Amino acid sequence: MGFEENRFSEPFTNNFDYTSFNELFNLYYPRLCAYAYQITKNPTASEDIVQEVFIRLWKGRKELNIKGDIFNYLLKACKNxxxxxxxxxxxxxxxxxxxPEKDSINDMDLIEEQELVDFVQQCIDLLPQRSRQVFLMSRFEGLKQQEIAERLGTSIKTIKNQIWKSLQYLRTCLKEKDAI
Known part of the structure; x- marks a missing residue:
């Protein structure tokens, strides 16, 4: 069975079988790739485009009813x-x-950020034990002042004072190190 182009020039209907599909593919694939390449200037994309066209053709073969030359149909599909x-x-x-280019993070930004995080942690470590505990519960565990007071068995006013003093100390610590 030879590849006869005129065999595909008649109206194309849904009696399209695997053998006919393979013949059609082998006959037109190189020309369609060349045509797609003229448009895209991208050889890989051209091959992908033509393969997708043939996949759509095969998947839609049951509903297929092309009136006219199949090659013209494939050309139009490849063009689109x-x-x-x-x-x-x-x-x-x-x-x-x-x-924006600034969205890209460079190594220096990461190093500087890590140095700041390390320095803040050093300042937190210098807080008195109870103040550090209250500050960490408030800022890092996300607990409310009422919850901290209940856990530690103390008043909300004491918790507020410890958080306020801790923040004041951290500001001073960061200013002394020129971190702000």
Whole structure:
């Protein structure tokens, strides 16, 4: 059974079988890839586009009723898919260009941030034990002043004072080290 192009020039209907599909694929795939490449200028994308066109053709074969030349149908499908690819690529490039460069984190930023975190931890470690405990429960465990007071068996006023004194101390500690 040879590859006869005129065999596919008649109206194409849903009696499309695997053998016919393979013949069609082998006959037109290289030309369709070349056509898609003329539009996209991307060899990999061109092959992907043509393969997708053939996949859609195979999946839709039961409902298929092409009136006219199948090659013209495939050309049009490749053209539309190639143009969609270009639109998608253009949109992707535009989005990437809009992302500010400063959003990228460099090693120095990470090092400086870690140094600041370490220094803040040193200042917290210098707090008196009870103040440190209250401050950590408040800021790092997210407990409310009432919850801290209940856990530690003390008044809310004492908890408020310890948090306030801890914050004052941390500000002073950071100012002395020129961290603020």
């Amino acid at each position: 898919a190639s143009l969609n690819f270009l639109r998608s690529e253009s949109s992707r490039r535009k989005t990437l260009e809009e992302i």
